[in-house]
Amino acid sequence: MAMAADRLQELSDRAAIRALIWEYAAALDRRDFDLLASTFTGDATAIYSGNSVGPGIDEILKYLDGLKSTKRSSHFMLNQTVKLEGDAARSETYAIACVVTTSEGRDSMRTRGLLYRDDLVKQNGRWLVKHRHHMALWERHGGVKVPAESRA
DSSP, X not given: OHHHHHHHHHHHHXXXXXXXXXXXXXXXXXXXXXXXXXXXXXXXXXXXXXXXXXXXXXXXXXXXXXXXXXXXXXXXXXXXXXXXXTTEEEEEEEEEXXXXXXXXXXXXXXXXXXXXXXXEEEETTEEEEEEEEEEEEEEEEXXXXXXXXXXX
């Protein structure tokens, strides 16, 4: 019986970590900085493409504030591995991010392959990112047309 309960807890923790990563992606794409803040511990640290950020969620939010100037973005969270160690975990999540910006009246899109290496902790029954290492693996730039109906 104990093994079944342990396995159920493991599956529950893995699902919660996956949902946390999806929340982070949704927060980026919606520019929802309250939701974004809720995915990190208060004393979190991060490395974004080689830039150390933190400690503290306010420092991370300040660093990510540049997203407000982007026209659109879509983050697709893909393959993920999770290593659970009680109320701590390590995960690696591959992602593709498409970011549309406008310059001189022309839209362009930057598409990047990303890897997120996260140290997570369970606080008050909820998984949160304690440290994030965001790495760009590849990048492509090009023109893009944003249909009028999606500009609303």
